[in-house]
Amino acid sequence: MIISMTLELKDIPGQLVLALEPISELQGNIMSVVHQHEEKTPRGTIPVQVMFEIEQSRLDELTERLEKSGVRVARVGEERLRASVSVVLIGHIVHSDMGDTIDKIDSTGFAEVVDLSLSMPGIEKPSSAYLVINAVSNRELDKALDILRDVASRKELLLIEPIKMNEGT
Amino acid sequence: MKTVRITLMGFGAVGQGVAKTILSKNEYLKKQGIDLRVVGITDSKGSDINIDGIDLKAVISRKKETGTVATGNMSALDIIRNVDHEIMVDVTPTNIENGEPGLGNMLSAFGAGRHVVTSNKGPLAMRFSELKEAAEDNGLFFRYEATVAGAVPIFNLVHEALAGNTVTGIEGILNGTCNYILTRMAEERMPYELVLKEAQELGIAETDPAYDVEGIDAALKLVIIANSIFGTGATYHDVDVTGITKITPEALELASQNNSVIKLVCEAVDGKLRVAPRLVPKRHPLAVGGTLNVASIQTDLAGRITISGKGAGSIETASSILSDIIYIARHL
Numbered sequence: 001m002i003i004s005m006t007l008e009l010k011d012i013p014g015q016l017v018l019a020l021e022p023i024s025e026l027q028g029n030i031m032s033v034v035h036q037h038e039e040k041t042p043r044g045t046i047p048v049q050v051m052f053e054i055e056q057s058r059l060d061e062l063t064e065r066l067e068k069s070g071v072r073v074a075r076v077g078e079e080r081l082r083a084s085v086s087v088v089l090i091g092h093i094v095h096s097d098m099g100d101t102i103d104k105i106d107s108t109g110f111a112e113v114v115d116l117s118l119s120m121p122g123i124e125k126p127s128s129a130y131l132v133i134n135a136v137s138n139r140e141l142d143k144a145l146d147i148l149r150d151v152a153s154r155k156e157l158l159l160i161e162p163i164k165m166n167e168g169t
Numbered sequence: 170m171k172t173v174r175i176t177l178m179g180f181g182a183v184g185q186g187v188a189k190t191i192l193s194k195n196e197y198l199k200k201q202g203i204d205l206r207v208v209g210i211t212d213s214k215g216s217d218i219n220i221d222g223i224d225l226k227a228v229i230s231r232k233k234e235t236g237t238v239a240t241g242n243m244s245a246l247d248i249i250r251n252v253d254h255e256i257m258v259d260v261t262p263t264n265i266e267n268g269e270p271g272l273g274n275m276l277s278a279f280g281a282g283r284h285v286v287t288s289n290k291g292p293l294a295m296r297f298s299e300l301k302e303a304a305e306d307n308g309l310f311f312r313y314e315a316t317v318a319g320a321v322p323i324f325n326l327v328h329e330a331l332a333g334n335t336v337t338g339i340e341g342i343l344n345g346t347c348n349y350i351l352t353r354m355a356e357e358r359m360p361y362e363l364v365l366k367e368a369q370e371l372g373i374a375e376t377d378p379a380y381d382v383e384g385i386d387a388a389l390k391l392v393i394i395a396n397s398i399f400g401t402g403a404t405y406h407d408v409d410v411t412g413i414t415k416i417t418p419e420a421l422e423l424a425s426q427n428n429s430v431i432k433l434v435c436e437a438v439d440g441k442l443r444v445a446p447r448l449v450p451k452r453h454p455l456a457v458g459g460t461l462n463v464a465s466i467q468t469d470l471a472g473r474i475t476i477s478g479k480g481a482g483s484i485e486t487a488s489s490i491l492s493d494i495i496y497i498a499r500h501l
Binding site: 076088090091117119121126127129130158161163 | 411
C-alpha cells in the first residue's frame with residue numbers, strides 16, 4: 001500500500017535521516033519527501049511529508065520505531081491512485097509478453113494498469129490494445145509513461161500517448 | 170494609389186492560384202490603394218516579363234495550352250537581380266535535399282533588395298536563421314504564412330494579433346493527407362493500405378506517400394514554427410518523428426470506444442519537437458476531421474487559442490500569399 005505520512009522533526013541536524021531510515025529498514029519504497037524548513041509548528045518542530053510504499057503488516061512497527069526515535073507521527077493516510085492516463089499500443093503485444101509489459105508498470109508500486117482492452121484481428125497481424133494506467137499523482141504517472149516508452153521501444157511496439165491536456169483545454 | 174510590382178517564381182498549382190487570386194481581387198486591391206502588377210513569371214521551362222504588368226489571363230491560358238509560361242528564357246536569378254520589383258514571390262516546389270531553387274531565389278532577392286513572400290517549406294526548414302538574417306540585414310520583409318497549414322494564419326496570429334504574448338507551447342495537425350487517412354480509417358473501419366489507395370485516387374496523397382505518411386512534411390512545418398515562434402534554430406534532425414503507417418483500424422476502434430480519436434499531432438512544448446500519432450478526445454478542439462489542419466497555441470496572456478482551416482489547395486494557399494503581399498504593400 002502507498003502511505004502518505006506527516007512527520008514532525010526536531011529543529012536540530014540529523015533528524016531527517018532519523019525519520020527516513022526506519023522506512024527503508026522495513027523495506028519501504030520512498031517515493032517523495034517534502035521538507036518544509038520555513039514552516040514550523042507551534043511546538044517548534046518542522047513538518048515533513050513523506051510518501052512511500054510499504055507492506056501493510058509493517059506499518060504499526062514503523063510508527064512505533066519513529067516515535068521511539070523522537071519523530072512525531074502527526075498524520076498517516078493511505079494514498080489512492082488519483083491520476084490516470086490512457087494509451088494505445090500497437091504491434092505484437094501478446095507475443096512480446098503482455099504480462100511482462102503490465103508488470104513493469106504494476107511493480108513500480110506507484111502506478112498500475114487498471115484496464116486493458118485488446119483487439120487481435122488475426123495471427124501474424126499486429127494487435128492493438130487500449131490501456132488505462134492509474135498512479136498516485138501526475139508525477140508518478142509521468143514516470144510510469146517513461147517506463148512504458150522504454151518497454152515499447154525495446155519490444156518494437158508503437159505507443160500512442162494522449163495529447164498534453166494543459167490549462168485552457 | 171501605390172504601385173507594387175511582384176515577380177512570381179514557379180507557376181504550378183500554387184503559382185496559378187496566386188495569379189487567379191490577383192485577377193479576382195483586382196477591385197479589392199484597388200480599394201486598398203494598391204495597384205498590384207506582376208512583372209515577371211517563371212516556371213521550369215522559361216519565363217515571361219513585362220515591366221508594365223503581365224496579362225495574367227493570357228499567361229494562365231498559355232500555361233494550359235503549351236504547358237509553360239515561357240515567352241523568353243531569362244532565368245529566375247536574372248529576373249530577381251535585373252527586373253525592378255518590390256516583392257519576389259517564391260512558389261517553387263519544396264526540395265528537402267538542398268532547398269533549391271527556392272533557397273537561391275530568396276537569398277538573391279534579399280541581396281537585390283526585394284522583399285520575399287513564399288509558400289516553399291524546403292528553404293525555411295533547412296536554413297531559417299540564415300534567411301531571416303539576410304532579410305534583417307537588408308531591412309526587408311520575409312513573409313511565409315503559406316508554408317505551414319495553407320490558409321490557416323498561424324504566423325500572423327502569433328506575431329501580429331497575439332503580439333505581447335509569450336507562446337509557451339504549440340500543438341497542431343499540419344498534414345492534411347495523414348488527417349484524411351486517419352479520419353477515413355476511423356469512420357469506415359478500413360485498413361491503412363486501402364484508405365491510402367483511396368487517398369491516392371482522389372489526389373489527396375502522392376504516388377510516393379512517404380513524405381506525408383512518415384511524418385516528414387509535418388516535421389518540416391514544425392521546424393518552421395519552432396524557428397519562427399521560438400527562435401530555436403531547430404532543424405529537421407531535432408524532431409522526434411513517428412508516422413501513421415502502423416496505425417490499425419482496431420486501434421482507432423478502441424480509441425473511439427473510449428471517446429477519443431488518433432491524430433498525427435505536431436507538438437512544440439518545453440523546447441522539444443515531436444510529431445507522433447496521439448490520442449485526442451473527440452470533443453477536443455484539435456480533433457478536426459478530413460483534410461483539415463489545426464493549430465492550438467498556448468500563451469501566457471491570452472490563454473489557449475485554437476484555429477483550424479484548410480491546409481492545402483491552390484486558392485487557399487494563395488489566400489495566405491496574398492495576405493503577406495498586402496501586408497508588405499501596406500508597409501512600403
